[in-house]
Structure formats: structure tokens, C-alpha cells
Amino acid sequence: MQHWILQNKMQIIFIKTESVHSKFLPDKGKTGMIENILLSEEEFNNSSSNSYLDRIQTLFRHQLKNWELAKTGYESLNSVQVREFHFDDFVIKAQFNPGRIISSAAKVDEKSIRERKCFLCYNNLPEHQKAITFENNFLILVNPYPIFPVHFTIPMLDHLPQLIEDNLQAMLSLTKAIGENYTVFYNGPKCGASAPDHMHFQAGLKNFMPIDWEYEIIKDKKCKILFEDDETKILGCTNYLRKFFAIQSSSKAKTLKVFSKLYTSIQKTQRAYEIEPMMNIISRFEDGEYFVFVFPRSKHRPDYYFSEGDKKIILSPASVDLGGVCITPRQEDFEKITKEIIEDIFRQVSVGEEEFEFFSKSLTELIN
Numbered sequence: 001m002q003h004w005i006l007q008n009k010m011q012i013i014f015i016k017t018e019s020v021h022s023k024f025l026p027d028k029g030k031t032g033m034i035e036n037i038l039l040s041e042e043e044f045n046n047s048s049s050n051s052y053l054d055r056i057q058t059l060f061r062h063q064l065k066n067w068e069l070a071k072t073g074y075e076s077l078n079s080v081q082v083r084e085f086h087f088d089d090f091v092i093k094a095q096f097n098p099g100r101i102i103s104s105a106a107k108v109d110e111k112s113i114r115e116r117k118c119f120l121c122y123n124n125l126p127e128h129q130k131a132i133t134f135e136n137n138f139l140i141l142v143n144p145y146p147i148f149p150v151h152f153t154i155p156m157l158d159h160l161p162q163l164i165e166d167n168l169q170a171m172l173s174l175t176k177a178i179g180e181n182y183t184v185f186y187n188g189p190k191c192g193a194s195a196p197d198h199m200h201f202q203a204g205l206k207n208f209m210p211i212d213w214e215y216e217i218i219k220d221k222k223c224k225i226l227f228e229d230d231e232t233k234i235l236g237c238t239n240y241l242r243k244f245f246a247i248q249s250s251s252k253a254k255t256l257k258v259f260s261k262l263y264t265s266i267q268k269t270q271r272a273y274e275i276e277p278m279m280n281i282i283s284r285f286e287d288g289e290y291f292v293f294v295f296p297r298s299k300h301r302p303d304y305y306f307s308e309g310d311k312k313i314i315l316s317p318a319s320v321d322l323g324g325v326c327i328t329p330r331q332e333d334f335e336k337i338t339k340e341i342i343e344d345i346f347r348q349v350s351v352g353e354e355e356f357e358f359f360s361k362s363l364t365e366l367i368n
Contacts, residue, residue, distance in 0.1 A: 034122050034157070037139075039130040052177040055132050056140055060150055063142040067128040070144045073099055077146060085339045089221055090214045090240060092342050093325045096334035099145045100327050113197050120155035120198040133157075134174060138201075147320055147327060148204030152182075155200040162189040162196045163276050168259055171201055171283060172252050172290060179285030182206055185319035186281040190274070190300045192318020202319075206284060210324030211293065219246065226360055227258075227367050234258055234367070236360045241346040242322050243356045245363070247292040255290045258367065265362035266296050269355060280319040295322045295350070296359060302348040304341070313337065317349050 039059055044050070063070040081096040117124045122131070122139060131139040134154060143151040154174060156167075164171070164186055175184045182203040189196035206212055223237040223246060232249035245262055249255045266277040278297035283290065304313035313333045315326060326342060328334040351359070 034131075034139075037122055037125055037129065037131050039132055052134065052140075053181060056152060056178065059130065059132055059140065060142055060152075063128075063130060067126075067130075067142075067144070069126065069128070070142050073144045073146055074149070077149060081334065083334070083337075085342060087241065087339070088239075089217055091210050091324065092241070092339075093210065094334055094337050094342075095147070095325055095327050096329075096331060097147060097327055098329050098331075100147065100329045118159060118195060118198050120153070120195050120200055121159050122155075122157065134177070135170060138170065138174070143202065146204075147325065148208050150182075150205050152203045153200055154184075154203060155195075155198055158199075159197070160199045161275065162187075162193045162199050164188070164279070164281065165260075165263060165276065167199060168281075169252075169256055171281070172255060172285075172292075174201060174203070175283045175290065176252075176285045178203060179206075183209065183212055183282060183284045183323075185283070185323070187318045188276060188279050188297070191278050191280050191297050192300075192316060192321075204320070208325070209282070209320060211282065212284065212323070214324070215246065215291065215293075224360075226364050232258065234363070236356065238353070238356065241343060242295055242350045244293050244295045244322070245359070247294070248289055250289050252290065255292060259292065259294070261366040262294060262359070262363050265359045265366065268362060269358065280322050282319050282323055295319075296356065297349055298351045298355070299349045302345045304345065310336075313341070313345075315345060317345065322346075 039062060043062055044055060044058055064074060065071075076099050083094045085092045085094070119125075125131075125141070129141060129144075131141050134140050138154050138156055141153045141155065143153045171184060171186060178184070183206050184201055184203045186201050187193040193200075218237065218240055219235060222239040223235040225233065226236050227234040231251045232247070232254045235246040235248070237244050237246055247255055247258050247262075249258070263277060266279065270277045278300070280295040280297065282293040285291070301316050304311065305316060307313070313328070313336070314330050315321070315328055315333060315337075317326070321327060326337070326345075328337060
């Protein structure tokens with residue numbers, strides 16, 4: 001098979017590839033040479049199928065065997081410490097994970113972003129990092145600084161800003177493709193994304209985050225049905241420390257339609273200068289249904305993050321934290337965190353009762 005990649009406006013390079021399934025190749029016209037980072041098809045020859053689940057598992061095994069940084073990162077999970085804080089009908093875990101300091105303490109101001117190379121652009125990836133493509137537009141990469149026992153980052157091939165409005169469809173496609181084993185999540189540009197300048201998702205093993213199994217418990221106790229028909233149910237969930245909307249649907253098209261209306265509702269109270277409404281999203285696919293959890297945010301980081309001395313806690317909430325696993329990269333923060341501090345952190349970064357109620361009413365009006 002022969003395909004071409006546009007290297008620049010003046011030169012077209014033809015590359016010969018053998019036995020490559022077309023759905024795993026980037027579109028013609030993608031700029032730059034990415035062949036050197038794609039895992040060779042020879043690595044998949046022993047696979048019994050060409051499913052994305054099989055391919056990403058092959059990628060994961062390859063990287064742990066051939067990339068020292070990834071191997072070290074996943075071995076470090078053996079020494080991660082966990083504490084559990086039990087609340088009414090749910091649990092919050094605190095994870096002491098020193099490897100996550102790079103993300104938790106990431107400088108995401110415009111000046112810092114301008115002055116560093118984008119670490120998600122394929123031409124800036126480490127020498128030994130390999131990838132497979134998804135829908136010809138995204139790369140699937142093993143995250144070398146993991147939270148989950150298996151943890152992937154899925155950046156867009158093009159260097160475009162972290163914005164979900166036009167990319168939820170890809171997120172749902174990814175969720176369905178790997179949803180048997182993985183939960184997919186999105187951190188907004190001011191809600192935990194350490195690369196707000198480059199569109200990306202992440203994925204980790206299903207049922208690692210408590211919300212994956214707790215939703216079935218809390219949906220009847222802490223959630224209110226806002227809309228329901230034969231295919232779709234929309235719920236507003238409170239009294240869970242953090243507030244979120246749940247879209248549960250067997251229809252991808254309806255999920256996208258509902259999210260668009262929810263996005264519009266949240267945007268109504270957004271500051272004019274914000275690039276998109278502040279939110280985190282967790283999605284999974286199970287028994288033929290999409291489950292999309294949308295967490296509206298009021299703040300990027302809690303006051304503890306900016307405090308001095310003993311009051312300082314480096315905890316920068318993102319999707320995983322909202323999913324029930326709070327990441328503390330410093331030992332002292334892990335040891336001093338309490339139920340009360342967790343409650344206060346979620347209160348600070350989540351929207352208030354009145355604002356959430358406004359979103360709920362606005363969404364209901366737009367749907368009905």
C-alpha cells in the first residue's frame with residue numbers, strides 16, 4: 001500500500017507501507033512525518049483481531065518493554081499510597097503519587113505556554129514513545145506519568161486548542177471503541193488540562209474511579225431526572241460534594257444534541273473572556289449506552305493551592321479528582337488532607353447551588 005503525507009507546501013513525500021489497515025492510518029494531507037512514531041504493523045501480526053482494544057493493549061505492552069520512562073512510571077505505581085474517606089453512599093480516595101507533580105504543578109498561563117514546546121505535538125514526543133492512530137485524527141499514547149494501572153493520552157494530530165464543543169463526537173467514538181475496559185475523560189483548558197493549547201483526551205482502566213460504580217447507587221438518591229424518553233435520560237446530581245449532569249443514552253446523536261444544549265446553558269453564565277465554559281467530562285460506554293458526566297466548574301484551583309506554609313496543598317482538581325480519586329503529588333499534602341479539606345476543595349471549584357439550578361432549568365427549557 002502506498003500513501004502520501006504532505007510535508008510542506010512545496011514537497012510531497014510518498015511512503016510505502018505494508019499490510020496496514022487503512023482505518024489506522026492518518027488522513028492524506030496531514031502535515032509532517034509521523035511514520036517514525038507509529039507502532040509498526042509487525043507488532044500487531046500476532047493479534048487475534050484488529051480492534052482498538054487489542055491494539056492499545058499491544059501498544060501498552062510494547063512501551064513498557066521498550067521505553068524506560070514508561071516502565072519506570074508504571075513500576076512507581078507499586079509504591080503509591082492511598083487513603084479512603086467515606087461519605088454518605090460514596091467514597092473519596094486520596095492518592096500520593098509523586099510522578100504527577102509535573103501535571104499538578106503545570107504552569108498553564110499564556111506566557112509559560114508560549115515559551116515551551118508542546119509536549120503533545122508528535123514532532124516533540126520522546127524518542128522511544130510510540131503511538132497508534134484513532135479515526136485518522138488522533139494519536140493514542142501511553143502516558144508515562146500514570147494515575148491508572150493502564151493510562152493513555154489521546155492528543156489530536158493537529159496542534160489546536162483544548163476545546164470540547166466540536167470534539168465530543170470523537171470522544172464518544174473513542175469511548176465506544178474502548179469502553180469495554182476503559183473510561184475516557186476530558187479536562188477543560190482551565191480545569192486541569194496541563195496542555196490547554198493542544199486538544200486531547202485521556203483514558204484509564206474502568207472502575208478505577210469510584211464514580212464508575214457509584215453512579216448506579218447515587219443516581220436514585222442524589223440525582224434528579226430532568227428529562228427522559230425511550231432512548232435518553234438526563235439527570236442533575238448534587239449532594240455528592242461535586243455537582244454534575246449525567247447524560248445516559250443509547251443514541252450517539254441524542255447524546256451530542258443534549259450536550260450541545262447543556263453547553264449553551266452553562267455558557268450563559270460564563271465570563272465573556274473565557275474560551276469555553278469551565279467543565280470536566282467523564283464518559284464510558286456500557287451495555288449499549290453512553291454515560292457522559294459533565295462537571296461545571298467555577299474555579300481552576302482551590303485557595304489551598306496558592307497558600308503559603310502549612311496551609312499550602314498542591315491539589316489541582318481535574319476529571320480524575322472529580323471522579324473520586326484526589327491526586328496529591330507531595331507526601332505532606334497526602335498526610336494532612338482530611339474529609340473537611342476535601343469537602344472545601346470541591347466546594348471551591350464546583351458551581352454553587354443557585355448556578356447549578358439555573359443550568360438545570362435552562363437545559364430543561366431548551367430540551368422541552
